[in-house]
Amino acid sequence: MIEFDHVVMNFGEKEVLKDVTFSIKKNEIFTFIGPSGSGKTTIIRLIDMLERPTSGKIYIGDTEVSSLRERDRIPIRRKMSMVFQKPSPLRGTVFDNVAMGLFFRKVRREEIEARVPEALELVGLKGYEERKAGTLSGGEMQRVAIARAISTRPDILLLDEPTANLDPVSTEKIEKLVSALKERFGITVILTTHDMVQGQRLADRIGVVIDGRIGQIGTSKEIFYHPMNKAVAIMVGVDNIFEGVVATNDGGLASVEVDGISIIATTPFPPGTPVMLYMRPEDITFHVIDGVKSSARNEFTGRITKVLPMGPNARLKIDIGVILTAVITQRSYEELDLAPGREIGVAFKASAIHVVEKNA
Amino acid sequence: MSEVVEGFIQAIQLIVTLNGEVLEITARSLLISLSATLIGSLIAIPIGGFIHFREFGGKRGLVTIIQTLYALPTVLAGLLVFLLLSRSGPFGFFNLLFTPTGMIIGQVVLIIPLMIGMTLIALSGVSRTIQDTVITLGATETQTVITIVKEARFAILGGVILGFGRAISEVGAAMMIGGNIRGYTRVLTTAIALETSMGNLSFSIALGVILLVIAMLVTGIVFLIQER
Numbered sequence: 001m002i003e004f005d006h007v008v009m010n011f012g013e014k015e016v017l018k019d020v021t022f023s024i025k026k027n028e029i030f031t032f033i034g035p036s037g038s039g040k041t042t043i044i045r046l047i048d049m050l051e052r053p054t055s056g057k058i059y060i061g062d063t064e065v066s067s068l069r070e071r072d073r074i075p076i077r078r079k080m081s082m083v084f085q086k087p088s089p090l091r092g093t094v095f096d097n098v099a100m101g102l103f104f105r106k107v108r109r110e111e112i113e114a115r116v117p118e119a120l121e122l123v124g125l126k127g128y129e130e131r132k133a134g135t136l137s138g139g140e141m142q143r144v145a146i147a148r149a150i151s152t153r154p155d156i157l158l159l160d161e162p163t164a165n166l167d168p169v170s171t172e173k174i175e176k177l178v179s180a181l182k183e184r185f186g187i188t189v190i191l192t193t194h195d196m197v198q199g200q201r202l203a204d205r206i207g208v209v210i211d212g213r214i215g216q217i218g219t220s221k222e223i224f225y226h227p228m229n230k231a232v233a234i235m236v237g238v239d240n241i242f243e244g245v246v247a248t249n250d251g252g253l254a255s256v257e258v259d260g261i262s263i264i265a266t267t268p269f270p271p272g273t274p275v276m277l278y279m280r281p282e283d284i285t286f287h288v289i290d291g292v293k294s295s296a297r298n299e300f301t302g303r304i305t306k307v308l309p310m311g312p313n314a315r316l317k318i319d320i321g322v323i324l325t326a327v328i329t330q331r332s333y334e335e336l337d338l339a340p341g342r343e344i345g346v347a348f349k350a351s352a353i354h355v356v357e358k359n360a
Numbered sequence: 361m362s363e364v365v366e367g368f369i370q371a372i373q374l375i376v377t378l379n380g381e382v383l384e385i386t387a388r389s390l391l392i393s394l395s396a397t398l399i400g401s402l403i404a405i406p407i408g409g410f411i412h413f414r415e416f417g418g419k420r421g422l423v424t425i426i427q428t429l430y431a432l433p434t435v436l437a438g439l440l441v442f443l444l445l446s447r448s449g450p451f452g453f454f455n456l457l458f459t460p461t462g463m464i465i466g467q468v469v470l471i472i473p474l475m476i477g478m479t480l481i482a483l484s485g486v487s488r489t490i491q492d493t494v495i496t497l498g499a500t501e502t503q504t505v506i507t508i509v510k511e512a513r514f515a516i517l518g519g520v521i522l523g524f525g526r527a528i529s530e531v532g533a534a535m536m537i538g539g540n541i542r543g544y545t546r547v548l549t550t551a552i553a554l555e556t557s558m559g560n561l562s563f564s565i566a567l568g569v570i571l572l573v574i575a576m577l578v579t580g581i582v583f584l585i586q587e588r
Contacts (some may be wrong), residue, residue, distance in 0.1 A: 084497040148497065
């Protein structure tokens with residue numbers, strides 16, 4: 001449905017997108033995640049043809065749009081809608097705002113009068129028609145902007161950081177709405193976020209954008225547990241990243257040497273292969289040292305070097321020869337009577353480790 | 361001093377009793393300057409829109425020239441239009457020198473740069489996001505321009521009113537092109553200049569008060585518009 005083919009985008013001297021290629025299917029929710037300034041917004045703006053790429057091709061449906069004249073872009077753009085990170089109210093009432101796209105399409109008055117309340121009801125702002133758009137709160141304006149975008153019944157909805165400036169309650173409402181739009185109307189939704197968890201909650205597929213490139217595309221499970229490279233791993237919160245070499249491999253169960261310790265991981269790579277190991281901090285379990293074996297292949301004793309409280313959880317740094325990062329609930333932390341300097345048993349499964357050939 | 365006080369008292373009498381000549385001069389002033397403002401707007405706003413929305417070579421230089429002309433001395437505008445309209449000038453055959461129409465032309469020339477400039481400021485005051493929003497909502501180029509001008513309409517109107525203020529308060533062009541002919545081209549400012557030089561202070565003060573009230577109304581309206 002939407003395809004980028006080696007797209008490069010420069011703003012003056014600055015290379016914002018460096019060789020971006022991907023394709024998005026009809027009726028999927030596709031999320032671009034990445035840090036601020038990585039190029040997510042530029043991708044969205046290119047899809048809506050607000051910019052022209054420096055090089056490369058962009059297909060919307062079957063049409064290559066990057067070389068189209070402005071006039072010929074309008075019918076294609078009218079099948080899409082876009083919501084900006086900070087939506088601007090246009091002068092006038094909420095009704096005027098939501099009706100704007102319909103006016104441009106010269107939709108009949110009676111039709112507009114039916115569609116505007118319908119769109120407002122979908123975003124939970126029934127009865128807001130006569131309010132002045134300039135007086136709305138941030139969350140309300142965001143929802144008006146979404147109503148404005150969906151009143152034209154687009155095939156593709158583009159959302160740029162739709163919840164970046166919103167409180168958790170408004171965020172949840174908008175996330176629910178996005179899922180509902182896909183389910184009920186079959187809209188293809190493309191959104192950007194720097195919130196990985198939001199990406200995971202909403203998206204069928206995720207594209208990780210790092211420094212103007214697509215680092216990886218996949219389902220949230222693939223991205224979160226099988227990052228393809230270090231940059232993606234760091235971005236998605238895979239805090240345990242180690243370099244090592246496969247020492248032995250017994251039918252897919254390998255022992256990998258990492259800084260003098262052996263970590264058991266499942267991988268087909270033969271002995272001698274340099275590899276990267278990735279593991280999420282949530283996959284590490286703790287036990288008091290009492291000689292009882294756990295079912296996990298990897299068991300170590302280590303010393304807690306650092307504790308960082310994070311709401312209901314705590315993040316621990318544990319020295320087992322290499323420094324592990326693990327997450328424990330605040331409650332367990334207290335029950336196990338942990339503190340920096342204390343020794344603790346840690347365990348993790350061989351299958352919790354994602355092994356990638358180094359320099360692959 | 362007593363002369364001034366007396367002048368004030370007489371001035372108030374002239375206004376309160378709706379003196380025929382005072383009213384007539386005021387009406388003519390308003391008519392000429394409002395016409396100039398209307399014609400000026402019809403020329404300046406589209407030009408401002410064109411400069412804002414189109415990219416072309418020399419755009420920056422043009423804007424600088426326009427900004428310089430905000431302070432175009434009224435006598436220079438008067439001289440320019442005088443030369444154009446005088447019998448030997450290129451438009452002499454229209455016989456517009458020393459007519460209200462000629463004065464309107466003079467004031468149009470005077471206020472157009474200011475009004476173009478104010479239109480430019482008003483349009484660039486509409487944020488990039490609003491323009492992008494309008495485009496993403498599927499607007500054609502014409503629809504985009506119309507919507508952005510509508511968004512900026514209060515700021516543009518502020519510029520129009522400023523233009524009117526400059527038109528009604530100027531004396532140079534009105535004197536040179538109109539000639540201050542009693543009952544025909546005499547307006548508030550030229551009348552004040554003449555009556556003062558003749559020592560007819562009360563008449564001057566009365567007209568001055570009226571001019572001030574008009575200026576205050578104009579400023580008040582600009583203020584109210586900008587508050588919105």
